[in-house]
Amino acid sequence: MGYLFTSAMPDSDSKSHFEYARLFCSNAADRTCPLQSPAGVADGALNRGEQVDYGVARSASSETAGIREAVQCSVGQTEADHSSVAMLTLASKLKRDDGGKTGRASGASDSTHRVSIRDRLLTKEVAELEANLPSTCKASFPDEDKLHHFQLAVSPDEGYYQSGRFQFEIDVPEAYNMVPPKVRCLTRIWHPNITENGEICLSLLREHSIDGTGWAPTRTLKDVVWGLNSLFTDLLNFDDPLNIDAAEHHLRDKEDFRNKVQDYIKHYAR
Numbered sequence: 001m002g003y004l005f006t007s008a009m010p011d012s013d014s015k016s017h018f019e020y021a022r023l024f025c026s027n028a029a030d031r032t033c034p035l036q037s038p039a040g041v042a043d044g045a046l047n048r049g050e051q052v053d054y055g056v057a058r059s060a061s062s063e064t065a066g067i068r069e070a071v072q073c074s075v076g077q078t079e080a081d082h083s084s085v086a087m088l089t090l091a092s093k094l095k096r097d098d099g100g101k102t103g104r105a106s107g108a109s110d111s112t113h114r115v116s117i118r119d120r121l122l123t124k125e126v127a128e129l130e131a132n133l134p135s136t137c138k139a140s141f142p143d144e145d146k147l148h149h150f151q152l153a154v155s156p157d158e159g160y161y162q163s164g165r166f167q168f169e170i171d172v173p174e175a176y177n178m179v180p181p182k183v184r185c186l187t188r189i190w191h192p193n194i195t196e197n198g199e200i201c202l203s204l205l206r207e208h209s210i211d212g213t214g215w216a217p218t219r220t221l222k223d224v225v226w227g228l229n230s231l232f233t234d235l236l237n238f239d240d241p242l243n244i245d246a247a248e249h250h251l252r253d254k255e256d257f258r259n260k261v262q263d264y265i266k267h268y269a270r
Contacts, residue, residue, distance in 0.1 A: 118148060118172060118173075118174055118175075118176045118177075119147065119148075121176065121177055122147040122148060122172060122176075122221070123147065125220045125221045125222065126147050126221065128220065128221075128222055129220075129221050129222050129225060132222055133225065134225070134226060134229045135157075136154060136155050136156060136157055136229060137152060137153065137154050137155075137225060137228075137229050138152070138153045138155075139151070139152050139153075139225070140152075140153070147172075148171065148172035148173075148176070149169075149170070149171050149172070150170055151167060151168065151169055151170070151186075152167070152168040152170060152225060152228060153165055153166070153167050153168075154166045154168065154228060154229050154232065156232040156233065158233060159232055159233055159236070160232075160236075160257075160258055160261045161189075161191075161232045161261060161265065163262075163265060164187075164189075164264075164265035164269035164270075165187070165269050165270065166185065166187045166189060166232075166269055167185070167186040167187045168183055168184065168185055168186065168228055169183070169184045169186055170182070170183050170221075170224065171183075172221075177217045177219070177220075178217055179207055179215070180204070180205045180206075180207055180215035180219070180224070181205070181221070181224055183200055183202070183205060183224065183228065184198045184199070184200070185198040185199075185200055186198060187268055187269050188264060188267075188268040188269075189261075189264055189268070189269065190243075190246055190249075190257075190260050190261050190263075190264045191231070191236075191243060191246060191261075192236070192237060192238050192241040192242070192243050192246045192247040192250065193231055193235070193236065193237055193241060193242050193243070194231065194242065194243065195242055195243050196243070199242060200228075200231075200242070201237075201240070201241070201242035202227050202228065202231060202235070204219060204223060204224065204227050205224070205227075238250050238251065
């Protein structure tokens with residue numbers, strides 16, 4: 001606490017009454033150091049035999065009262081501001097935490113929902129497939145609890161690929177039936193629509209087709225299996241090949257093409 005009224009009282013012209021009053025407390029915002037009345041300070045100064053200008057003291061008293069009120073309001077406002085900031089910070093944290101939990105729960109729920117839809121569809125479609133499997137095809141499930149992964153063996157009974165046995169791997173993704181199954185040929189083959197690495201060109205397996213022949217949610221596993229089976233007969237397409245070399249080979253020399261197909265069957269498709 002610093003007193004204004006001392007034996008060396010400054011001239012009233014050199015400082016305003018407001019400045020005198022403000023100096024009564026070295027830290028007005030500190031509530032442990034309340035503003036002291038200028039009049040009270042003046043009385044104390046007289047008791048100590050010091051000179052006091054009561055006119056300045058009275059003027060300073062009114063200034064001090066205003067300052068005290070302003071300081072109290074300022075302190076109160078500061079506390080309110082801190083409280084508001086704390087509440088906003090807490091609310092923001094709770095919102096983030098809740099949002100994160102909701103997002104995780106929603107993500108888990110969506111994933112479970114997709115899987116359950118796929119599995120329900122497959123339970124029905126696999127039964128339908130087994131009842132309508134082409135005579136030249138055989139489906140096998142390595143794990144009976146995983147209907148979304150199975151193999152298909154195709155043994156054509158006519159055409160270029162007769163006497164061969166061609167193995168396909170079929171994986172049904174979680175997003176089925178909004179997206180088609182993933183199919184790969186495991187048997188090396190000389191075919192215009194199947195590469196030697198096992199890639200397959202079959203229109204109904206195209207996820208984004210502009211001609212309407214691609215995949216649609218209305219298609220089923222039965223359509224996929226019948227389509228793969230037809231790649232060796234009706235859907236054998238030399239005009240829109242994936243294996244261009246095989247298509248050109250057929251165009252140049254059909255008999256030599258047949259011989260190469262049989263050679264591949266002998267080495268890879270028995």
